[in-house]
Amino acid sequence: MARTALRRLLPHPALTLILILVWAILNSSLSLGTIVFGAILGILIPQATVAYWPDVPRGIRFGKLVSYTLLVIWDILVANVQVAWIVMTKTNAKMKSTWVNIPLDIKTPEAITMLAGTITLTPGTVSADLSDEGHCLLVHALDADDADAVRDDIKQRYEARLKEIFE
Amino acid sequence: MMSPEVFADYALMIAFVAVSVSQLLAMVRLVIGPGAGDRILALDTMVINGIGLIVLVGLYQGTQVYFEAALIFAMLGFVSTVAYARFLLRGDIIE
Amino acid sequence: MTGFADILIGLSLLIGALFTFVGSFGLLKLDMPMKRLHGPTKAGTLGIGALLMAAMIDSFLSGHGTIQHILIMAFLFVTAPISALFIAKVHIHTGTCQKPPQPSEDSQWATKAVVDTQET
Structure with missing residues (x-):
């Protein structure tokens, strides 16, 4: 009670x-x-x-959340230098910008929101849309040779950690 | 070799020039467009640069009174960006 | 000690000025609407973050130290992805960008799905 x-x-x-x-x-x-x-x-x-906000998220691992935040801050710093370099030095024709389609393993709205925010703040990628049932994330990459490599990198680096934190 | 105070003063002047030029560049994008989305993005950038200018003025005058102005500017800028985008997406802001 | 703090303020100001400028320069230089989103959302936020860092160090230097500036920084870092997402949705909705590929699992992207239900 x-x-x-x-x-x-x-x-x-x-x-x-x-x-x-x-x-x-x-x-x-x-x-x-x-x-x-x-x-x-x-x-x-x-x-x-x-x-x-009816469904309260339960069982978040705060220790891992702190280390994830530190990782993201470091990535933001590195990514900004990279994006600034790309913007200042590469010509428009040489930039290969593509759409990247990321199938999601995480299901809770809080985790997906965190992932989308992280993607927008880090290396040359902006999260643009979610599929209508919430199983795919549409990401735009500024300068990527290989869309699959970007997808695998995001899935390993961020999504796996978020899955540990939220689920 | 210049003293640290002089270095900080010069850095402040350079920052004023850079942020003002950024504001002008964003304004050019606001005028030439071409789409509505580009203009919203340019306005968003101008709000962010405006926060930068307010912070720099606070540094230059050595006061803390501009903090609230910067905070309110940040909040209003975000809400107006979302409202513009929402209007284009749905034709209505509050459903 | 004061000299070291002054150098720190100067460096933060220069970094902030550089990134703010790069953000707006990218906004003007890049040629496609979706590419333009990348400049301001990233470089802009880090640029303002560095300027706020300089203001924070200065407030500690002048005696009445405060970490209020962290609030503006946190607010910008939380809201920048949301603004970017909404502008990207506007680009997809109005068709001013390349057509995105079909999602691999569900039927349609959320922005397009709304358009489809309105038409039928």
Whole structure:
């Protein structure tokens, strides 16, 4: 009983923590008043929005999420230098931009959202669309010799890790 | 060999010039188009460059008062980009 | 110590200026609508990230240190993929890009599927 009551009070515990953190950073103070008001916001906002996000993700491995985030930040830095080099040096005719079709193994909406965001932020690829039943991701590559290589790289580097984190 | 303060000042000037030129380049793309999608993308880029200019002005004047302006600019820019795109996709923003 | 922080601020500013410029330059130079998406969404966000980093170091240098700028950075990094996705959907919807290949598993891409149901 206590567990269901707690779940009703805090539908998204992680969201509550993030809201308190954001409120503290926004006020750039760690006083008691800030934390208490942040906690009030952190309880009210998830309850007001739970109707739009009913399926709470469970069993996320936060340790792996942190290492995944660090990997993505590193990839963003490397990728930006690569894309900047391609944009500045290659002529338009020499760039081979293609569509890449990625069949998805992950099923939860949160994992697919993370994958699409990661793809857009990293090397020369933008996620453009999802198939109507959510089993395929359409990706546009700026300069790729081989579409299959891009697909395999994304599947091994990001999707496998996200599958471990979310499922 | 210049002192670190002078180096930072020069870097600030270079950053002002680069971001302003970027703003002009994005504006050229906004004018020449050719499609509606390109114009939305150009507006999005101009918002991002505008945030950069606000941050640089805050650095130049040495105050923190421009932080809120930059944050609100970022939020409004995102919402307006999504609203434009949504209007083109559905012909309606709120269904 | 102050000198080192000043050099750090200068370097962040130069990196931010370079990437912001590359983003907008790519927007103007590239010739196809889908290619143009790549410049601003990546180079732009990292450029602004570096400029915000410089502002953050400067705030610590001038005494009243704050990490508020992290919020703008996080917000931009979360929203940039969503803006890019919506603009890509506009390109697919209006047909201003090459026609994408058929998905390998389901029947159609989501953007096209909406168009089909409206027509029938």
